[in-house]
Amino acid sequence: MLAFLGSAGVIAALIGSVLLVLRGARLARGGEADLKAPASLVLAGALVAMAAMQIALLSDDFSLAYVANHHSATTPFPFDVATAWAALEGSIVLWGLVLAFFTWVVVRRQGGASDRLGAGAVAVMGGVAIFFFGLMITVANPFEVCVDALEVGCAGSSAWPFAAVDAPANGPGPNPLLQNHFLMAVHPPVLYVGYVGLTVPFAYAIGALALGKPGPDWLRRSHRSTLVAWSFLTLGIGLGGWWAYEVLSWGGYWAWDPVENASLMPWLAATAFLHSGLVQRRREMLQAWNFVLVISAFALTILGTFLTRSGTINSVHSFTQSAIGPALLGFLVLVLVGSFTLFAMRSHLVSSSPRIESFVSREGTFLVNNLLLTVYAFVVLIGTTYPLLLEAFTGTQVGVGEPFFNRLAVPLSFMLLLAMGFGPITPWRGAGAGLLWRRLRVPTLVALAAGLLVAATVTRVGWVILAIVLGVFVMGVVVGLLFELAGARASKSGRPVLTEARAVIGNDQPFWAGQVSHIGVVLVAIGIAFAANLPLHAEVELAPADSVEFAGYTLVYEAPFRRDEPNRVVEGARVGVSRNGVRVSTLEPRANFYPGVTGGIITPAVMTRPGGDLYLTLRSLEDETIELGLDTSPMIWLVWLGGLTTATGGFWSLSTRRRQREVQPEPVLADV
């Protein structure tokens, strides 16, 4: 029954998508068509499909092969809900649902018969939807019925919903790594909103190219969706890092793993696109850049899905190898070939945008920013895909890992930090040296002083000092600018500076929201610099009642413990943590044993303090003797705070009231 419902939902959504393409194309050519009905059909179909999946999971309906293979009756809430996106077929359902929502939003914003650009965008969204719902009906069908049950799980399935069901009594449950932390329920949906959201600006861009109407329209109309996508993508990447840190037993939050890279690449392209789009909306420049960036951002989301779902690269995340690889690759090729062919055909229109008058200007810094972010994305791309390509061409295997990426990412990141300091204070069109000097001199001084302070008191490691100096520089620039503008208004109006500051922010909320994001990035950079350069590490073996001194703490191994939970057995050690004789915390590094899985999944114990985290990992537990890995992550909380701040900036920009958005804000003062 649920299989039928789910498949019906998918088919309905597919039909709706086809209608959207046909009608959208007709509208774009000047005809008449109703788009709302097909869009509602797509959304309804996607909702029904997800509902069917969730009902099957929550009611332990093992007649669905997906449920039989990935769910277990003992999986606790919310992991049973999250099982919907724990494996390939289910995650496509989630993708389809998010896509249906975005499509519906685009249709709602489409302004009737005269809005050909909107219609074109709808047609493109429909095309993408056809692909994903098509996947669900063919190679990645989540509603296949189990026709050949094993004791646990399903050996064979059929796409026909009314096939003779042979359901197993239970399933193996989701991969234990995915049951360890509540973030599993949250991280994928957030990330998917980010990925799928980038379809919207892509759709508008293709619509604009197809209709031969480049110009700022497509940007303005898709800007909010881009912001939503970017903000969620930022949040998703941050959550992913936090999850890795809390769950995976090596205290790492970023390993340049292919799946992590798959989320970073579109983020870099989307960030460049956000900035560069600003220039086009303001001054109609950088058009070619914007098309290339948005196409790349969207293509990178598809590439990312291809890399992680096709088994082409082995990584911690690759849980699947299936026939979806060729389909995704084919779609990626279609997107790239189609978009760039269209771009080539319309190149004469795109090439006519005005040129930048001076590189020492806001436009100039954005251009530099584009370049840096594009090179950054390119570096991550070749590092991730080169081993693949090399092996395909020559059969030799090479490894490309952290050292390679860090070598390039660190200098690029520092250059970007520097750019973040210059960009906001440089006026549009051109800047006098005097103005720049006046705005930079105090922040530079403060930054150097901060660096000296940290070098004298905390640490002398070069990378950390550099991060502090640049970070304080950026923050100083932002604060300085705010008070400069507020001060100028206050001396004219007589009101207090702080009130004027609020007015300054209110007058150009998107700009200041962007500065909040910059500060977030600064915090991330400083946090990473500390955590990467100053951690402490030790490996110890302890018997009960043994203690060890580490990082200023006294750790006492009190006793081992064992807990029986409905879906697993937990074994670990209770460790008391004290500082200066005062008991501070009790930590329980442990291993989780799931039925049917050999070996335990290690969950570290993390204690968070302002100075940094204390991180205990259980290596082994035998006859009450434990081997423990001890780590510190100094200032790691800055990374999480920074990530949250960066995303907050994006969300805050979204909350700009409509009236404000329509008024072109004053360019930042170009002074004498």
Next chain:
Amino acid sequence: MSERVRNGAFVAAMAVMAVALTLLVSTRPADVDRVEEIGSRIKCPVCQGESIANSPSPMAEDMMDLVSDRVAAGVSDQDIVDELLGSYTGAVLLDPPASGTTLVLWLAPMAALVLGVAVILWWQRHPGAGSEQAPLPVERSRTRLVIGGVILLFAFAGIVVVASNSLQDRPTAAAGAAALDGQDLSEVSNETMEAVVAANADDPQVNGMRLALAERYFDTGDYRSAFPHYLVVAEDPDATTAEAITALVRLGWMAFDGNGEVETATRLIDEALAIDPRSTVALYVRARVRWCGAGEVDEAIATFESLLADPGLDRETKTRIESDIELARDGGECP
């Protein structure tokens, strides 16, 4: 204070602080732990992408111990890495070497940056043609769009087909060489193996695959399909002794079990015994055939008992023979 003096003060302060910082800051961290540094460049071969310095797995620890020992013995960084490379392959390096096939990874980012700057500068110097060019007339561009769309669909379909073919045909495509060099036989289908075997009929090295195929048929009871393959191997003068014996014994068993031909079976197995009179499997199967087919219980028991005396017997076979002896002693029917 005039502007000039103020600026001067700022610059002076900045200069002083910058110099102080550079003096204070250490460009090299206090102790460069050579072992950690080398370890961070080696990928743990039994983990997913972690370095041996970071991985908690015991194998990584052992490898770090090795690196420690070498460092203590004064071996250079590069030599330690080369030693590990000689055992594993380039896949165990986390940092691609700056030479050969991975040189491009080192050059490409710089090249991209330089190219980007060049493009930007060039773009500045060449203003666009302006919008005087009228957009293409709608009909012509629509035709092009349609043609382009059709080409795209073909490209899409082509990619999907090529990729799907690779998924299935990979073994066949490389079958000739790959099968003989070592391929993951467990995933190769019967049909594919038949094709390979047929294609390489003259090559004695394919007998291994031929036998494997025949064994598959044998295991599923498909004696008819297994028969010709066993026959080829049995009659092949270039087959190895192990292969020939296996083939003959299987042929004998199939003759008995499938057709009830006791004498034929005995003859075939005797041929195997002519090659190796002490072959355990030949002796055992012959005894079974004589017992079940010709009722020669005592000879069977004697053979079984002499087989039991073989020290190299694995436990499963041993148990089976023991139970056979029991059954035979009880005068029971042969199983």
Next chain:
Amino acid sequence: MTGRVLRWTGLGVVAATVVLAVVLASRFGSDPGLVDSPLLGQPAPAFDLPGLDGTEGVALSQLRGDVVVVNFFASWCPECREEHDDLVATSESFADRDVTFVQIGYQEDAAESLAYLDEAGRSAATIYLADPGSRTAIAYGVFGIPETFFIDPQGEVVGKIIGEANALILGATIDAIIAGERPGQQITGDTQQAPDT
């Protein structure tokens, strides 16, 4: 003019994409985890290891002149259990033909390996060794078990089996080596990297 440049750039991207895509597509169906051993054709790494039961061990150099079959195993590896009987049997059947089997415990306490052998059975013609610190496993570039290496009488590594072996393959490979051939690397199935996986 810049329009033309943009056009050609766009078409260039298209062409590059198609080429790369075809290359990537041809990668499907091949397992990305396979590695070729650089030891093939090289002198076998020397080892001098103690016996599993603590008795005096054996050095590889003492076996020069024999075909040496070196198999890495552990009790936590199911494929190793599957191939064990065949290893024992083949070891026996080649015992007096200058072929020596050596089985080395991998990533496991000697006591556990011994207990496993007690249960699974031994061959009198096989030498069972322990590998403290995994030095030999590292020297042989073991990625996972079971892996079996074949060393010819001149001391060169001429064959390797990745995955579960069986009597047929073992026998065929040894016969080939005795006949002076170099069988190379064969993959018969999956290997297991660690007890947890």
